Structure formats: structure tokens, C-alpha cells
Amino acid sequence: MGKIDTRLAELGITLPVAAAPAANYVPFVLNGNQLILSGQLPFQDGKLIHLGHLGDKLTVEEGYQAARLCGINLIAQIKAAVGDLDRVRRILRLGGFVASTATFADQPKVINGASDLMVEVFGDAGRHARSAVGVPALPLGVAVEIDALVDVSV
Amino acid sequence: MGKIDTRLAELGITLPVAAAPAANYVPFVLNGNQLILSGQLPFQDGKLIHLGHLGDKLTVEEGYQAARLCGINLIAQIKAAVGDLDRVRRILRLGGFVASTATFADQPKVINGASDLMVEVFGDAGRHARSAVGVPALPLGVAVEIDALVDVSV
Amino acid sequence: MGKIDTRLAELGITLPVAAAPAANYVPFVLNGNQLILSGQLPFQDGKLIHLGHLGDKLTVEEGYQAARLCGINLIAQIKAAVGDLDRVRRILRLGGFVASTATFADQPKVINGASDLMVEVFGDAGRHARSAVGVPALPLGVAVEIDALVDVSV
Ligand SMILES: [Ca+2]
Numbered sequence: 001m002g003k004i005d006t007r008l009a010e011l012g013i014t015l016p017v018a019a020a021p022a023a024n025y026v027p028f029v030l031n032g033n034q035l036i037l038s039g040q041l042p043f044q045d046g047k048l049i050h051l052g053h054l055g056d057k058l059t060v061e062e063g064y065q066a067a068r069l070c071g072i073n074l075i076a077q078i079k080a081a082v083g084d085l086d087r088v089r090r091i092l093r094l095g096g097f098v099a100s101t102a103t104f105a106d107q108p109k110v111i112n113g114a115s116d117l118m119v120e121v122f123g124d125a126g127r128h129a130r131s132a133v134g135v136p137a138l139p140l141g142v143a144v145e146i147d148a149l150v151d152v153s154v
Numbered sequence: 155m156g157k158i159d160t161r162l163a164e165l166g167i168t169l170p171v172a173a174a175p176a177a178n179y180v181p182f183v184l185n186g187n188q189l190i191l192s193g194q195l196p197f198q199d200g201k202l203i204h205l206g207h208l209g210d211k212l213t214v215e216e217g218y219q220a221a222r223l224c225g226i227n228l229i230a231q232i233k234a235a236v237g238d239l240d241r242v243r244r245i246l247r248l249g250g251f252v253a254s255t256a257t258f259a260d261q262p263k264v265i266n267g268a269s270d271l272m273v274e275v276f277g278d279a280g281r282h283a284r285s286a287v288g289v290p291a292l293p294l295g296v297a298v299e300i301d302a303l304v305d306v307s308v
Numbered sequence: 309m310g311k312i313d314t315r316l317a318e319l320g321i322t323l324p325v326a327a328a329p330a331a332n333y334v335p336f337v338l339n340g341n342q343l344i345l346s347g348q349l350p351f352q353d354g355k356l357i358h359l360g361h362l363g364d365k366l367t368v369e370e371g372y373q374a375a376r377l378c379g380i381n382l383i384a385q386i387k388a389a390v391g392d393l394d395r396v397r398r399i400l401r402l403g404g405f406v407a408s409t410a411t412f413a414d415q416p417k418v419i420n421g422a423s424d425l426m427v428e429v430f431g432d433a434g435r436h437a438r439s440a441v442g443v444p445a446l447p448l449g450v451a452v453e454i455d456a457l458v459d460v461s462v
Pocket of ligand 1: 394
């Protein structure tokens with residue numbers, strides 16, 4: 001059991017089965033040491049949670065949980081891509097999109113759900129650059145979508 | 155005539171003249187083997203098609219066609235950048251932005267227009283990571299904008 | 309004093325102190341020669357300027373100034389990351405997000421504020437690929453957020 005697998009177990013996080021490609025795109029592309037991950041949605045046990053918009057019916061805390069769940073799905077994809085999570089050298093970047101009304105301005109607090117997760121799981125290697133922006137609508141009506149760029153040893 | 159040029163001809167796709175830089179930015183930057191492409195709009199014969207928002211006056215099929223057209227313009231830029239399309243080793247990533255009302259949730263079906271094109275043209279090398287998100291508005295009122303990252307041999 | 313520092317002085321641009329990380333993410337990650345920068349906001353002397361939406365109460369010129377300010381903050385982060393701005397080999401990409409109403413379609417004219425700055429400061433090395441899209445809302449109510457990818461010598 002790898003160091004990161006052990007850390008996930010300590011945190012009580014069970015990785016889902018990595019979602020299969022939905023179309024003519026793939027969940028990840030490994031290009032040398034750069035692992036490029038498609039945008040992940042807040043799936044939990046195969047179901048989407050926290051549908052809707054921030055600033056409307058969702059609270060920042062619900063958005064945070066949705067972002068954390070996107071992060072867990074990103075980690076599941078990383079594991080599917082490289083097998084051993086100990087190969088993660090650095091989470092380079094997260095791109096966070098938050099379904100937002102025109103007056104909602106706390107996108108950073110929402111995306112922190114994924115940022116905090118990455119540091120809990122990967123320690124300093126989880127500290128990443130990121131962007132957090134609002135969007136009017138996301139696939140399947142989810143509140144958060146997050147993509148990522150990861151440096152891995154191969 | 156290259157393998158990919160032949161494939162484009164089979165598909166009945168004529169590449170447009172790659173759009174010139176619109177300002178102090180450029181349509182592509184080649185950095186080692188990484189080709190970084192600026193967001194492309196659905197130009198056809200020098201005119202923009204399918205202006206407007208998904209969820210309002212545009213159908214998913216019209217959005218799909220707009221995304222396919224963005225893809226054709228991306229391929230024209232790739233050719234302008236590296237000359238021979240057979241130098242494409244992998245379409246690494248597409249970033250898809252769909253002008254959407256707050257209730258439109260089929261951004262993936264729209265961006266499939268570009269994803270399907272990449273696989274039709276480049277085969278397995280066309281299978282990419284991607285994100286698909288809604289936006290309230292895009293340059294010149296277009297329905298879709300797509301940027302890309304491509305691995306090329308130089 | 310470096311060549312680029314001299315150029316900044318000629319332009320009358322004083323770099324701010326690079327903003328500290330706001331959470332479990334960092335303002336930049338240096339991965340080999342690739343410097344990945346988090347989305348920057350239009351801070352001036354520690355205060356945000358030009359809050360609101362394009363197409364509503366902000367003019368294109370105000371949006372342009374906000375984008376220029378995001379660009380100045382990006383340059384401050386680049387300096388914090390690599391010390392000497394003469395190490396910038398190329399601004400590879402800017403990702404521009406503009407808080408927009410559904411009918412505002414001049415995102416490119418807004419993001420030009422950062423694009424023009426990069427070429428003023430870095431010359432040809434400042435010519436970059438970019439995307440410019442509308443968003444309904446941004447962190448803290450700002451009008452513009454811009455992230456970047458830069459090739460640096462290390
Ligand atoms: Ca120097």
C-alpha cells in the first residue's frame with residue numbers, strides 16, 4: 001500500500017471507480033511527465049450531488065463539498081492514469097468553474113474544497129496554482145467542475 | 155499530400171486560411187513540442203455562424219456545428235504553425251466554452267462537435283482531455299469558443 | 309538593473325508586492341521551465357479597482373484598465389517566482405475572464421489591456437496565445453481575472 005493510499009485511508013476517503021470517457025474525449029492524457037485531466041464533476045457513488053447555482057439555492061459549504069468531490073474524482077483519475085499515487089510529484093494547477101449567479105463572489109471559498117483536499121492528501125506536493133471563476137451553467141446542472149494538470153514520474 | 159491532408163479531403167473538409175492575429179496576441183505559440191492555440195471562433199468562409207446562446211435560440215445541433223467549425227479553425231492554425239499536419243502526435247486538450255443560459259446543461263453534447271472532428275481527422279491521436287463549461291457571453295456574440303493544446307514533432 | 313526592470317521604469321510601472329497565497333493554493337508553480345500562474349485580480353495599491361460587470365456599469369476602457377492591472381500583478385508574480393524578469397523567454401498564454409452581461413461581446417478589447425502590456429514590457433517575447441471569455445461573476449466582484457503560462461530560463 002503506497003504512502004498516498006495510506007494517507008487516503010487515514011482521511012477516510014475511498015476513491016470511486018474512475019469515470020469512463022463519455023465521448024470522443026478521454027478523462028486524461030499523459031504527455032511525458034505531464035498528466036492533463038479532463039474537467040471532473042461532483043459524482044458520489046455514481047450520483048451527482050449539489051446541483052444548482054451558488055448565490056441561489058446552494059450555500060458556500062455545499063459548494064465546498066461539491067468541489068471536494070470533484071477533487072476526489074480527479075484523484076481517482078490520476079490513479080487510473082499512473083497506477084501508483086506515489087508517482088504524483090506535484091499538483092501543478094486546478095481550473096475551477098463554479099455555477100454562479102451574477103452577484104455571487106465567493107468562488108475561491110468554493111474551490112478551496114478541492115485545494116484543501118489536495119494538500120491534505122499530497123502535502124506540499126498538493127500545493128498548486130489555480131483559477132476560480134463563475135459560470136452561468138455547467139454540464140448536467142452541477143455546481144462545480146474542476147480540471148487539473150499534474151506532474152508525475154513515469 | 156500528407157496522411158492527414160488526405161483524411162481531410164476524404165471527409166470533405168477544406169481548411170480556411172488561418173485567421174491572423176487580432177491584436178497583441180497570436181493565434182499560436184510553439185514551445186518545444188507543445189503547441190498552444192488561442193481560442194478559435196466558428197468562422198466559415200470568413201463569416202461567423204450560429205450567433206447566440208444555447209438554451210435560448212440555438213439548438214444543440216447548431217451548437218455542435220459551431221463547435222465543429224471551431225475545431226476546423228483550430229486545425230487550420232495547427233497547419234499554419236507546423237506546416238505538415240502529420241506532425242501532430244496528440245491533441246492533448248480542448249478547452250470548450252459554450253454561451254449558455256442558466257438552465258442549459260448540455261455543454262458536453264455541444265463540444266462533442268469538436269471532439270468528434272479531432273478523432274475523425276487524427277484517429278487515436280485526436281483523443282484528448284477537455285473541459286466544457288457554460289459562459290454568459292463570448293467575443294462577437296458567438297455560441298462557442300475552443301482553445302487547444304497539441305503535442306507536435308518539430 | 310535588468311533590461312526588463314529598465315523597461316518597466318521607462319513605462320512608469322511600479323510592480324506591487326506579489327500577493328501572498330490566499331489559501332491552500334499558491335500564486336505560482338515553477339515546473340522545469342514552465343511557470344504556471346494563478347488567476348490574478350485587478351489590485352492597485354492593495355485595493356481592487358473597477359468592480360462590476362462589462363455591459364452593465366463598466367465601460368470597455370475601464371475593463372481594459374482592469375486587465376492591464378491584472379497583467380501588472382502577473383508580472384509581479386513572475387518576478388517573485390524567478391527573481392530576474394530577464395529570465396522570461398516567452399509569455400506563452402493568457403487566460404482571460406471578463407465579468408459580462410449576456411449581451412456584452414467585446415471581451416477581446418478588454419483583455420487587450422493585459423496583452424498590450426505584455427508586448428510593451430517584454431517585446432516579441434510578450435506575444436502570447438490567449439482565450440478571452442465572459443463569465444457571470446468573479447471572485448470579490450472584480451471585472452477581470454487573468455491567469456498565465458510563461459516559459460522561463462532557470
Ligand atoms: Ca539581468
